Amino acid sequence: xxxxxxxxxxxxxxxxxxxxxxxxxxxxxxxxxxxxxxxxxxxxxxxxxxxxxxxxxxxxxxxxxxxxxxxxxxxxxxxxxxxxxxxxxxxxxxxxxxxxxxxxxxxxxxxxxxxxxxxxxxxxxxxxxxxxxxxxxxxxxxxxxxxxxxxxxxxxxxxxxxxxxxxxxxxxxxxxxxxxxxxxxxxxxxxxxxxxxxxxxxxxxxxxxxxxxxxxxxxxxxxxxxxxxxxxxxxxxxxxxxxxxxxxxxxxxxxxxxxxxxxxxxxxxxxxxxxxxxxxxxxx
Amino acid sequence: xxxxxxxxxxxxxxxxxxxxxxxxxxxxxxxxxxxxxxxxxxxxxxxxxxxxxxxxxxxxxxxxxxxxxxxxxxxxxxxxxxxxxxxxxxxxxxxxxxxxxxxxxxxxxxxxxxxxxxxxxxxxxxxxxxxxxxxxxxxxxxxxxxxxxxxxxxxxxxxxxxxxxxxxxxxxxxxxxxxxxxxxxxxxxxxxxxxxxxxxxxxxxxxxxxxxxxxxxxxxxxxxxxxxxxxxxxxxxxxxxxxxxxxxxxxxxxxxxxxxxxxxxxxxxxxxxxxxxxxxxxxxxxxxxxxxxxxxxxxxxxx
Numbered sequence: 177x178x179x180x181x182x183x184x185x186x187x188x189x190x191x192x193x194x195x196x197x198x199x200x201x202x203x204x205x206x207x208x209x210x211x212x213x214x215x216x217x218x219x220x221x222x223x224x225x226x227x228x229x230x231x232x233x234x235x236x237x238x239x240x241x242x243x244x245x246x247x248x249x250x251x252x253x254x255x256x257x258x259x260x261x262x263x264x265x266x267x268x269x270x271x272x273x274x275x276x277x278x279x280x281x282x283x284x285x286x287x288x289x290x291x292x293x294x295x296x297x298x299x300x301x302x303x304x305x306x307x308x309x310x311x312x313x314x315x316x317x318x319x320x321x322x323x324x325x326x327x328x329x330x331x332x333x334x335x336x337x338x339x340x341x342x343x344x345x346x347x348x349x350x351x352x353x354x355x356x357x358x359x360x361x362x363x364x365x366x367x368x369x370x371x372x373x374x375x376x377x378x379x380x381x382x383x384x385x386x387x388x389x390x391x392x393x394x395x396x397x398x399x400x401x402x403x404x405x406x407x408x409x410x411x412x413x414x415x416x417x418x419x420x421x422x423x424x425x426x427x428x429x430x431x432x433x434x435x436x437x438x439x440x441x442x443x444x445x446x447x448x449x450x451x452x453x454x455x456x457x458x459x460x
Numbered sequence: 461x462x463x464x465x466x467x468x469x470x471x472x473x474x475x476x477x478x479x480x481x482x483x484x485x486x487x488x489x490x491x492x493x494x495x496x497x498x499x500x501x502x503x504x505x506x507x508x509x510x511x512x513x514x515x516x517x518x519x520x521x522x523x524x525x526x527x528x529x530x531x532x533x534x535x536x537x538x539x540x541x542x543x544x545x546x547x548x549x550x551x552x553x554x555x556x557x558x559x560x561x562x563x564x565x566x567x568x569x570x571x572x573x574x575x576x577x578x579x580x581x582x583x584x585x586x587x588x589x590x591x592x593x594x595x596x597x598x599x600x601x602x603x604x605x606x607x608x609x610x611x612x613x614x615x616x617x618x619x620x621x622x623x624x625x626x627x628x629x630x631x632x633x634x635x636x637x638x639x640x641x642x643x644x645x646x647x648x649x650x651x652x653x654x655x656x657x658x659x660x661x662x663x664x665x666x667x668x669x670x671x672x673x674x675x676x677x678x679x680x681x682x683x684x685x686x687x688x689x690x691x692x693x694x695x696x697x698x699x700x701x702x703x704x705x706x707x708x709x710x711x712x713x714x715x716x717x718x719x720x721x722x723x724x725x726x727x728x729x730x731x732x733x734x735x736x737x738x739x740x741x742x743x744x745x746x747x748x749x750x751x752x753x754x755x756x757x758x759x760x761x762x763x
């Protein structure tokens with residue numbers, strides 16, 4: 177009985193997603209179904225049917241709340257690719273919006289994977305949701321395996337440092353991890369820098385109550401004007417940059433890798449600055 | 461060929477696959493009802509000196525060691541002694557009597573479920589199970605004993621198999637028992653991907669391990685991976701979601717008063733990932749399971 181109700185809700189949500197996605201989206205999106213087993217999941221737990229239902233609210237946010245504009249999405253090359261983006265806004269709406277953009281605006285549509293925090297895997301419902309929509313715990317082994325299968329992977333090299341930063345540090349890239357560069361070199365994967373403008377304003381964090389965060393086992397406990405999890409309706413601008421290709425040895429020491437990572441970081445910071453200059457209004 | 465633990469479900473399945481081609485000598489404390497006539501069974505404890513007589517009497521070509529017990533109700537000391545001393549002895553005899561091939565049954569459980577796990581663990585992943593769940597410590601020790609043996613005796617072809625959860629109609633291990641429950645508990649909000657292998661496929665893998673190209677440690681996978689919820693849907697079972705903070709203390713209490721047969725440490729398996737990459741095994745022996753995902757799942761209820 178409960179199962180039947182749940183199935184009907186799922187079906188409705190899926191229809192809603194496809195309606196918002198627009199004309200002809202259904203056939204285009206169905207085409208990206210991965211080789212799945214008889215239970216509709218790929219080996220990592222991604223389930224297209226579930227994903228299309230579960231992302232309906234995200235698509236609505238994309239269309240009507242953040243009113244996302246994308247630029248240069250056609251530059252994302254087919255096959256394996258690492259999307260390297262700035263991370264902000266306390267809750268990973270930026271990741272979700274990049275994901276919806278790649279599904280709705282890219283041609284052909286792509287279901288991207290992002291590398292999520294290990295912490296998320298310990299959260300009830302959240303962990304299941306992430307797994308079914310194709311997001312996985314960010315270990316190097318997982319990333320390598322997916323790149324070898326020619327997937328598009330979203331990485332926020334700033335990680336928690338980026339998303340939890342406070343209002344005065346907005347749009348300033350924090351320290352980058354080196355792991356993504358090692359994997360890019362190892363698997364010969366092009367890197368596409370992605371600048372997200374608008375996510376900083378969704379939840380300006382005034383302070384971070386660290387002891388409370390530690391107590392709750394959370395990465396941060398930010399105080400924002402609206403209170404979490406509700407974001408402000410700032411308009412998102414997502415800029416996709418030109419693919420960057422690097423060559424060299426994946427097992428070089430950190431100093432060598434750091435030079436290459438700096439190149440990506442400089443490019444991304446320039447794109448962010450450019451995007452901020454072009455922006456006319458935060459909310460409209 | 462010596463097979464330890466031959467009277468268990470997996471052992472009997474293996475014996476039936478192999479007894480026409482090989483002369484099998486079984487060692488087990490338990491009787492083997494319905495034993496094929498051409499199998500010689502020695503009902504004795506591996507730790508006893510008499511076990512050595514089996515090796516002394518006739519040249520042994522290969523040993524398949526499955527004499528590992530896993531019973532959460534058993535006295536810990538006895539449990540440990542049986543598994544670890546038993547394995548040490550059998551490996552000793554293999555070295556002493558020039559056995560060419562040794563196959564040891566371990567399990568993918570040795571890696572241990574954890575929220576930090578990569579989705580697919582390879583053979584070189586650390587064996588973390590003991591840090592969270594002491595019940596599998598014996599298993600890890602057996603695995604490591606066999607591993608040490610593999611490096612110390614390069615002239616012997618040692619194979620250590622780490623199959624995923626073995627299920628089957630008569631299998632009485634924790635995963636099969638759990639899947640057979642009428643109203644099983646699940647951790648509310650968690651639905652990890654799991655891997656299963658049919659008992660007959662597991663037995664076939666043990667036979668494949670006898671081939672000369674198989675050497676070293678292998679993860680052995682079955683027909684793939686599914687969410688736990690999909691298994692219950694296939695079996696038509698309604699589950700009872702219990703909130704995470706409650707489920708361990710509740711199960712610990714029930715286990716203590718013998719109202720449940722699962723120790724609370726097992727909850728990790730229905731909450732976090734513990735999946736393995738079986739590609740090395742596929743590459744080295746051309747492994748292909750015989751049973752489909754659906755057949756494997758339904759085998760739990762005897763179909």
